[in-house]
Amino acid sequence: MTDFLDANGCVPESPRPPRIIGYLGSIVAAVTTEPSKWSRELPMKCRRRPNRKPCPGTIRAGFEPATRNIIWACLLCSDNGVMHHWQNTPWDKGGRIGLPRIGRVTYRRGMLTDLTSAGGIESVVLEGAAVSRNIVVALHDNELLGASGEYGNPLLGDPIQYDQLIIEHSKGETEIVVYNRAIMLFTSADEIYKRVHRVCWMIENAACPA
Ligand SMILES: [Zn+2]
Numbered sequence: 001m002t003d004f005l006d007a008n009g010c011v012p013e014s015p016r017p018p019r020i021i022g023y024l025g026s027i028v029a030a031v032t033t034e035p036s037k038w039s040r041e042l043p044m045k046c047r048r049r050p051n052r053k054p055c056p057g058t059i060r061a062g063f064e065p066a067t068r069n070i071i072w073a074c075l076l077c078s079d080n081g082v083m084h085h086w087q088n089t090p091w092d093k094g095g096r097i098g099l100p101r102i103g104r105v106t107y108r109r110g111m112l113t114d115l116t117s118a119g120g121i122e123s124v125v126l127e128g129a130a131v132s133r134n135i136v137v138a139l140h141d142n143e144l145l146g147a148s149g150e151y152g153n154p155l156l157g158d159p160i161q162y163d164q165l166i167i168e169h170s171k172g173e174t175e176i177v178v179y180n181r182a183i184m185l186f187t188s189a190d191e192i193y194k195r196v197h198r199v200c201w202m203i204e205n206a207a208c209p210a
Helices: 019-034 115-120 135-141 181-187 190-206
Strands: 040-045 059-061 070-074 081-085 102-112 123-127 149-152 158-167 174-179
Touching: 019 040, 019 059, 019 070, 019 135, 040 123, 070 102, 102 115, 102 135, 102 190, 115 158, 135 190, 149 158, 149 181, 158 181, 174 181, 174 190, 181 190
Parallel strands: 149 174
Antiparallel strands: 040 059, 059 070, 070 081, 102 123, 102 158, 158 174
């Protein structure tokens, strides 16, 4: 779905995008507004016009089991598809299956001259309602709850860029420490740096879009 967006992540207004984009976007919006474990019938008519007559079928859609894709199909004709990279598009309403319950997120970051000075750096604490749905969804989509550990290399930078995320959730506590995040982002192929970066960026920019 991100292929349909412009560089700012918006749906382009001109030239007028093909109707299929709005159609697929409506399916993403419906599935993420009322997430359900099983696919369900949407109040959406099929887009096809076999023999120039509209197909009277309706659309069934849902999350594809064991993947992050959204699948859809017309119940009458064979029209169907799989959508990837719909997360965080303008059509994504944030609904997911199995969103975690998160009580508190503590984010500490700073530049350290040595590792013993990590205690004195600034922190952002989000608690209760301040843990917005955007942040819960970002933690979920980036699979950070199961990513406890230390990443990066403190020897790569002087001073050391230090990021620590402590996530308190219903299944326990996850602590993630990253050394030299910016350097690691550009030098490592490990996706964990991108995943942590996205969430840290979101926490820092409290005014992220709803
Ligand atoms: Zn159809």
